Every structure is written in structure tokens, then in C-alpha cells.
Amino acid sequence: MTALTQLALLFGKLSLVAVGGVNAAVPEIARQVVAQRHWLSPAQFVQLYAISNAAPGPNVMISTVIGQHVAGVAGGIVATLAMILPAGLVAILVSRYFARHESARWRRVVQAALLPVTAGLVLAAGWVLTAQSVSGWLTGAIALGCAGLSWRGRLHPLWLLGGGALLGLLLL
Amino acid sequence: MPPRPPSALSHKALFLAFFEAGIFGFGGVLPIARRVLVERRRWLSQSEFNELFSLCQTLPGANMVNFAFAYGARQRGAGGAVAAVLGIMAAPMALVMLFGGLYARYGGLAPVRHALAGLAAAAAGLMLGAGVKIAAPVLRSVRHAALVAVVLALVALAHWPLVLAMLAVLPVSLLLAWRAAR
Structure with missing residues (x-):
């Protein structure tokens, strides 16, 4: 199988199981591209994730940077399309046929059911990324500091990302 | 202010609005998309926006990209969906691939x-x-806290595939939510 086919299949499947959004799928993406396919080392994965985070736009960009890393610009485009198309078609169909008022009740139920699941998945994503990015006291302090500041503070995430990069540059 | 119902949004208008949301959406597209579509363009009311967004949130995939698909299609069919999605993706994809190249x-x-x-x-x-932030309000209920812990343990510690973890946890979670809603 060519790299492009593999990317299309992997992210196409991820698109439909990414319950709770792309952030919730980050542990699965890491498992697939780091542990199973060895396309990236753990450090590369978390660095590419960080790069996709520093750019504007929807967080599907994690698929763009991974696709690009594996198979160049074409890989970035294929991975992104595979990540957005299946879920997007589902969104079109569901919003067309089920978005009327009678669906409000089941939607509330599904939303309430997804909340603890999404919380667990995003915490797992934080766990996986932290385990892959913390290599000493400084990176540990940056991760914990940013976690605390983004939880309780009102600073824009770009300040935290920029601060982390600057600290790494000056002190590592 | 009452929203101005868009009778026929052009492909170009859809593309430009979502382009603005994409390129200025640092650290999350939701706030800027709300500002562009609800406050500036007044294409949707606050509650219409919330309703469509919450629907997109309950579906798999990227929430705001799903929103662009659904809203674009609602306005202009398949071409509208393409225009909105290209709009929200074009600039961020170009930028992130530039970063990736560097x-x-x-x-x-x-x-x-x-x-x-x-x-x-x-x-x-x-x-x-x-x-x-997401977990804090959920943890007040013991059952929900247990679900959060199980998901975290299965995915982060036991490295279960996402699909298996979902098959194990979602039915329980749905049952709890369904019983609570009755």
C-alpha cells in the first residue's frame, strides 16, 4: 500500500471514531502513528502536535502535519481530506434530517453521555502528550505551568505556547 | 438584534466568512466563528448557532469543520459546503504546512x-x-467521575484502541444519561 493510501485509510477511519472532537482522538492518533506504524518518534509526534497548535484554524491540522511528515504536501492534503470528509458528510446528513425540534431530546441525552467520555479522552490526550514531551525539570515545569494557567488563567494560549518556546530556547 | 435571514448566501460570501474564522482562529475557532457569523454577518442568531454547533459536537470529527460542512450545505447545497470548508481550511492548512516544511x-x-x-x-x-476544565464540572457526580477515570485508564494507561474503549464505555454512559433525562 502506498503511503497516501495508508494515510487516507487511517485518517478516514479516525474521522468517524473521533467522538468528542479531534483533541479526544489524539491518544488514538499517537497510538497509530507512533506505536503501531512507527512513522514518528514520541518526541516528533508531540512537536508536530505543538506546531499544529501554534497555527490558527481548526485542530484537524494535526492530521495535516502528520500527513505532510509522512508523504509531503500531497500527504498533508490527503490526510486532512480523509480526516474531515467522512465526518463532514455525516454532519450534513444528520443536520438535514434530524436537526428539527423533535431531535432536541436525544441530542441532550447524547451530549450528556459524551461529556464524561470526552473529559476522560482529553485528559488522556494531555497525559499522553505530557509523557512524550516532558524530559526533565524544565519541560515538566512548563507543562504543569501551562496546564494551571490554561485551567485557571485568562491568558491567550498563544502567550503560553510562545512562553514555552522561549523558555526552552533560553534555558535548555 | 434580530438576525438577518440570509435568503441566498453566495459561495463567495460563505468562503470569505469561514476564511476569516479560520485565519484568525488561534487557539480555537469557535469564538471567532461565533463573532463572524452571529455578531458581524448576523447570518444566524445566537441560539441557532448554538443549536447547530451542539449538534456538530455530538457527531464525530472536528466540531467547527463539521459546522462549516453543515452550514454551507444548508445554504447552498454541496457547493456551499465546499466553499465554507475551503474557507475555514485554506489559510490554516497553508500556514501549518509552511511550519511543517520549516x-x-x-x-x-x-x-x-x-x-x-x-x-x-x-x-x-x-x-x-x-x-x-472539561472534567471539573463532570466530577461532581460519582458515576461520571468513575466514567472519566475508566476512559482515562483504558486509553492512557492500558493503551486500548479508541473504538474498543468507546464500545466499552459509551453504552454505559448513554444509559446513565438516558435514565437521568427521564
Whole structure:
């Protein structure tokens, strides 16, 4: 199988199981591209994730940077399309046929059911990324500091990302 | 202010609105998309926006990209969906691939490596913070806290595939939510 086919299949499947959004799928993406396919080392994965985070736009960009890393610009485009198309078609169909008022009740139920699941998945994503990015006291302090500041503070995430990069540059 | 119902949004108008949301959407597209579509363009009321967004949130995939698909299709069919999605994706994709290209070329240099290590730790921290923020209100109920813990353990510690973890947890979670709603 060519790299492009593999990317299309992997992210196409991820698109439909990414319950709770792309952030919730980050542990699965890491498992697939780091542990199973060895396309990236753990450090590369978390660095590419960080790069996709520093750019504007929807967080599907994690698929763009991974696709690009594996198979160049074409890989970035294929991975992104595979990540957005299946879920997007589902969104079109569901919003067309089920978005009327009678669906409000089941939607509330599904939303309430997804909340603890999404919380667990995003915490797992934080766990996986932290385990892959913390290599000493400084990176540990940056991760914990940013976690605390983004939880309780009102600073824009770009300040935290920029601060982390600057600290790494000056002190590592 | 009452929303101005868009009788026929052109493909160009859809593209431009979502382009604005994409290129200025640092650290999340939701706030800027709300500002562009609800406050500035007044294409949707606040509650219409929330309704469509919450629907997109309950579906798999990227929430705001799903929103662009659904809203674009609602306005202009398949062509509208393409226009909105191209709009929200074009600039961020070009930028992130530029970053990716620079990473491939210069990622090995020592100063770049150090800055990237700091950046990566910060991004990991942001994800942890986001997780705590989502989890904090859920943890008040013992059952929900147990679900959060099970998901975390299955995915982060036991490294279960996402599909298996979902098959194990979602039915329980749905049952709890369904009983609570009755």
C-alpha cells in the first residue's frame, strides 16, 4: 500500500471514531502513528502536535502535519481530506434530517453521555502528550505551568505556547 | 438584534466568512466563528448557532469543520459546503504546512530543537488544562467521575484502541444519561 493510501485509510477511519472532537482522538492518533506504524518518534509526534497548535484554524491540522511528515504536501492534503470528509458528510446528513425540534431530546441525552467520555479522552490526550514531551525539570515545569494557567488563567494560549518556546530556547 | 435571514448566501460570501474564522482562529475557532457569523454577518442568531454547533459536537470529527460542512450545505447545497470548508481550511492548512516544511528542514538544529521542546511541553500543558476544565464540572457526580477515570485508564494507561474503549464505555454512559433525562 502506498503511503497516501495508508494515510487516507487511517485518517478516514479516525474521522468517524473521533467522538468528542479531534483533541479526544489524539491518544488514538499517537497510538497509530507512533506505536503501531512507527512513522514518528514520541518526541516528533508531540512537536508536530505543538506546531499544529501554534497555527490558527481548526485542530484537524494535526492530521495535516502528520500527513505532510509522512508523504509531503500531497500527504498533508490527503490526510486532512480523509480526516474531515467522512465526518463532514455525516454532519450534513444528520443536520438535514434530524436537526428539527423533535431531535432536541436525544441530542441532550447524547451530549450528556459524551461529556464524561470526552473529559476522560482529553485528559488522556494531555497525559499522553505530557509523557512524550516532558524530559526533565524544565519541560515538566512548563507543562504543569501551562496546564494551571490554561485551567485557571485568562491568558491567550498563544502567550503560553510562545512562553514555552522561549523558555526552552533560553534555558535548555 | 434580530438576525438577518440570509435568503441566498453566495459561495463567495460563505468562503470569505469561514476564511476569516479560520485565519484568525488561534487557539480555537469557535469564538471567532461565533463573532463572524452571529455578531458581524448576523447570518444566524445566537441560539441557532448554538443549536447547530451542539449538534456538530455530538457527531464525530472536528466540531467547527463539521459546522462549516453543515452550514454551507444548508445554504447552498454541496457547493456551499465546499466553499465554507475551503474557507475555514485554506489559510490554516497553508500556514501549518509552511511550519511543517520549516520543521523538516530546521527541526534538527540545536536552538530550534530546544524551542520546540519548550513549545511541545506548553502544548501538552494546554491539553491537560483543557482536560481538567472539561472534567471539573463532570466530577461532581460519582458515576461520571468513575466514567472519566475508566476512559482515562483504558486509553492512557492500558493503551486500548479508541473504538474498543468507546464500545466499552459509551453504552454505559448513554444509559446513565438516558435514565437521568427521564
